[in-house]
Amino acid sequence: MPETTERQTRLKQVVAKLREQGHRMTPQRMAVLEILIDSTQHPGAEQVYEQVRKDFPMTSLATIYKTLIVLKEVGEISEIVLADGSNRYDGNIPHPHPHLICNHCHRIIDVDLNDLSTLPQVVAQQTGYQIVSHRLDFFGICPRCQEEG
């Protein structure tokens, strides 16, 4: 359970934002939020569910999904949409950033590309669209899976 000031600050900010927008804080909601903020693993709904159940065994999967929808709506987590419908969630960096997805073990990591932040502006100017968000995902085989053959 990380205790850095950064984490605490982020938590408070998100909770405040949720309250401002008329959402209530429940233990389950708090648990989902904390798990997503603490994880760098880009967990799926099912994985969040299992994690939440460690502390709140009565929690239902429906609640997890409903909470994920709320957190998406307030823009504090992002959803990584996969081809098989098993989506993943990212609570670490709320603004869009590239992901690197292993086709073999399905692990997802963040990639740091040092200046694609202007891309949306370029696209907006070029097309007249109001750009709201974007996604940049790379698919491949991670080093570990390459070794294993």
Add this chain to the structure above:
Amino acid sequence: MPETTERQTRLKQVVAKLREQGHRMTPQRMAVLEILIDSTQHPGAEQVYEQVRKDFPMTSLATIYKTLIVLKEVGEISEIVLADGSNRYDGNIPHPHPHLICNHCHRIIDVDLNDLSTLPQVVAQQTGYQIVSHRLDFFGICPRCQEEG
């Protein structure tokens, strides 16, 4: 029904590729392929289905899906995975390229960004992954929907 040489060439190439890889050509398969090559609208499976049924009313949706899978496997169409599960298909440019998706009317257009082709290499060098493909999608509101809005 476009009749340019380019189109015909592309068609022949894909058909040849399919045959090489042990796939048979049926009227339905041909129809799906032609529709995807001719359209710049990034249609969904259902839309391809309706289109195919104009010429082959007996066609089933299952066949459309099976054909889409084959065409994906041989790498001649690409799938645009959307959050609601209603995927779209692109038969125009078989290699990955950016898409611009309107959150309002759900139209999808291609974007021409003049040099992101080296990105996969950059990511590969930076991470050790073998990059197989990538997707770059922008979400926003198209000019037409902004006016109406």
Add this chain to the structure above:
DNA sequence: CTACATGCAAACCCTTTGCAGGCTG
């Protein structure tokens, strides 16, 4: 105390699968 949130189970919806019969090569 009044809504909003939860939990359960059923519904959803796109996509996939199984199988008998048809058609390609």
Add this chain to the structure above:
DNA sequence: CAGCCTGCAAAGGGTTTGCATGTAG
């Protein structure tokens, strides 16, 4: 004429919804 392809219908699987009950503010 062997085996892939088709069409039909049913199953699949992640996600969403409806409703009675619980609880945050």
